[in-house]
Amino acid sequence: EPEVTQTPSHQVTQMGQEVILRCVPISNHLYFYWYRQILGQKVEFLVSFYNNEISEKSEIFDDQFSVERPDGSNFTLKIRSTKLEDSAMYFCATERGQHGYTFGSGTRLTVV
Amino acid sequence: GENVEQHPSTLSVQEGDSAVIKCTYSDSASNYFPWYKQELGKGPQLIIDIRSNVGEKKDQRIAVTLNKTAKHFSLHITETQPEDSAVYFCAASSNFGNEKLTFGTGTRLTIIP
Numbered sequence: 204e205p206e207v208t209q210t211p212s213h214q215v216t217q218m219g220q221e222v223i224l225r226c227v228p229i230s231n232h233l234y235f236y237w238y239r240q241i242l243g244q245k246v247e248f249l250v251s252f253y254n255n256e257i258s259e260k261s262e263i264f265d266d267q268f269s270v271e272r273p274d275g276s277n278f279t280l281k282i283r284s285t286k287l288e289d290s291a292m293y294f295c296a297t298e299r300g301q302h303g304y305t306f307g308s309g310t311r312l313t314v315v
Numbered sequence: 316g317e318n319v320e321q322h323p324s325t326l327s328v329q330e331g332d333s334a335v336i337k338c339t340y341s342d343s344a345s346n347y348f349p350w351y352k353q354e355l356g357k358g359p360q361l362i363i364d365i366r367s368n369v370g371e372k373k374d375q376r377i378a379v380t381l382n383k384t385a386k387h388f389s390l391h392i393t394e395t396q397p398e399d400s401a402v403y404f405c406a407a408s409s410n411f412g413n414e415k416l417t418f419g420t421g422t423r424l425t426i427i428p
Binding site: 207236238244245246247248251259261294303304305306307308309 | 358361416
């Protein structure tokens with residue numbers, strides 16, 4: 204079964220620091236997403252990405268966030284200046300269209 | 316935008332009994348309704364999904380029903396087993412390509428041996 208791979212699995216960072224979360228999508232998938240889950244809460248949409256550009260972003264995805272697919276394989280989420288409230292599980296998801304999402308196992312981000 | 320409500324938030328069921336989790340959605344344009352199982356420390360795993368052109372879908376012990384008129388859909392797990400214990404999320408989308416999912420708030424299902 205193909206998997207979406209996320210690294211690191213856990214990252215601890217100081218408030219104000221930049222973090223980059225990485226995702227390796229399934230190879231023939233075309234649509235890429237980042238979701239966030241604050242501890243004990245529901246999964247929330249952050250951003251979708253298709254054809255090398257953002258398709259849609261939520262209110263959470265402000266100017267501190269950016270995404271890119273720099274080398275055609277990795278799909279990254281960057282948070283420029285982390286805040287305490289950015290602490291959450293971040294999930295990458297990819298899909299080929301009409302076949303449902305595959306989620307990665309997530310990166311637990313802890314901002315201290 | 317879409318709003319998905321999910322009930323109950325917690326559910327305890329004796330092993331072997333059935334479990335039912337219900338969701339309602341607000342956007343009549345939504346036409347894709349997946350259910351995810353999330354185990355501790357892992358990402359959501361798709362267990363079953365339904366599209367708006369069908370009213371029911373079954374896969375072994377798991378079934379999903381959809382009532383488009385009432386805008387609600389339900390997950391049914393029969394003959395529950397301890398390994399069914401997890402958090403279950405429903406979600407809705409108005410497409411299944413390049414379209415975000417709106418998730419429900421989750422149900423923590425505990426199977427009592």
